[in-house]
Amino acid sequence: MEKQYLTVEEVSKLTGFSKSTLYKLTAKRAISFFKPFGKRIFFSMEQVEQFFKKNLILSEEALEREALKTLSL
Numbered sequence: 001m002e003k004q005y006l007t008v009e010e011v012s013k014l015t016g017f018s019k020s021t022l023y024k025l026t027a028k029r030a031i032s033f034f035k036p037f038g039k040r041i042f043f044s045m046e047q048v049e050q051f052f053k054k055n056l057i058l059s060e061e062a063l064e065r066e067a068l069k070t071l072s073l
Contacts, residue, residue: 003045
């Protein structure tokens with residue numbers, strides 16, 4: 001079973017981002033996080049995945065498929 005909530009250390013290992021970078025992203029509110037106890041920061045796996053997906057760059061093939069879908073509407 002996959003963990004639902006991750007610590008800064010776990011997200012750092014998962015993404016390759018340094019802990020410092022993750023703290024900067026939270027300070028800028030660039031990535032969503034939880035602070036249930038007022039000090040430690042937690043991330044939901046879903047939010048981490050969404051953060052990566054929002055800057056998706058499509059391949060030429062995927063762009064063509066999207067264009068064809070749009071034109072066929």
